[in-house]
Amino acid sequence: MGKIRRHLTFANVVACLALFFALGGTVYAGSKINGKTIKKNTLPGNRIKKNTLPGNKIKKKTLAANKIKKNAITGAQINESKLGQVPNAANAANAANVDSVKTFSAGANDNQIVSLVKTANFELVGICDPNGDFPRPGTQGEHANESALVIYNRGSAPALATSDDEDDYSLATNEGIGFNFRDPEDGAEAMSTDGHFMAVPSYGNLVADKSTFFENHPGTDSYPFSTDCHFAGVALVG
Numbered sequence: 001m002g003k004i005r006r007h008l009t010f011a012n013v014v015a016c017l018a019l020f021f022a023l024g025g026t027v028y029a030g031s032k033i034n035g036k037t038i039k040k041n042t043l044p045g046n047r048i049k050k051n052t053l054p055g056n057k058i059k060k061k062t063l064a065a066n067k068i069k070k071n072a073i074t075g076a077q078i079n080e081s082k083l084g085q086v087p088n089a090a091n092a093a094n095a096a097n098v099d100s101v102k103t104f105s106a107g108a109n110d111n112q113i114v115s116l117v118k119t120a121n122f123e124l125v126g127i128c129d130p131n132g133d134f135p136r137p138g139t140q141g142e143h144a145n146e147s148a149l150v151i152y153n154r155g156s157a158p159a160l161a162t163s164d165d166e167d168d169y170s171l172a173t174n175e176g177i178g179f180n181f182r183d184p185e186d187g188a189e190a191m192s193t194d195g196h197f198m199a200v201p202s203y204g205n206l207v208a209d210k211s212t213f214f215e216n217h218p219g220t221d222s223y224p225f226s227t228d229c230h231f232a233g234v235a236l237v238g
Contacts, residue, residue, distance in 0.1 A: 108227055110128055111134040125152065138175045149180045151179075160190070198237050208230045209230075
């Protein structure tokens with residue numbers, strides 16, 4: 001006890017008391033700490049216990065995508081009504097306006113007209129004219145005497161039409177626009193003022209006749225069709 005008394009100075013007592021209160025205060029603070037006592041922006045993420053932070057404690061638009069575990073979000077967590085339209089989905093939606101896709105393949109002999117696709121509003125015909133002496137009725141284009149495909153307006157409403165071979169036209173009833181003079185790169189479209197249409201896409205059709213077949217297919221020994229002309233392809237109608 002004598003040794004203790006000799007070292008028990010005022011300074012030592014004050015130091016011990018300060019250490020005691022400091023440790024006691026830390027323990028007290030640790031037991032009472034909560035979200036409101038943490039200074040804003042001072043707590044790093046690695047100090048938060050796993051699975052203890054609810055979603056309503058995360059500030060809106062502060063969680064980056066690379067902070068979300070891969071495959072952790074499922075469809076059940078997504079509000080589909082908030083999603084925008086997927087790119088190119090508008091094109092798929094427009095496809096619903098096409099009532100049907102019509103394929104055609106038919107032959108005709110010199111100076112004959114063959115019906116290929118017909119609706120209440122439009123008719124696609126093939127006109128066989130390998131010798132260039134059979135004017136196409138109701139057409140307005142420059143190529144009046146050639147084998148061709150023609151879209152005719154068969155409805156009562158006026159129609160607008162365009163093709164890769166002829167200028168844009170307004171079509172009255174039974175007027176038509178010609179295209180694809182033995183060139184599969186050319187197509188045409190026609191739409192009536194009441195909303196109906198017919199389209200024959202480029203690279204989707206063929207006009208062949210005997211007079212020009214061998215010119216366009218050098219090295220070919222025989223004409224492959226049984227008629228003077230042959231028309232084939234696809235038409236979209238709606």
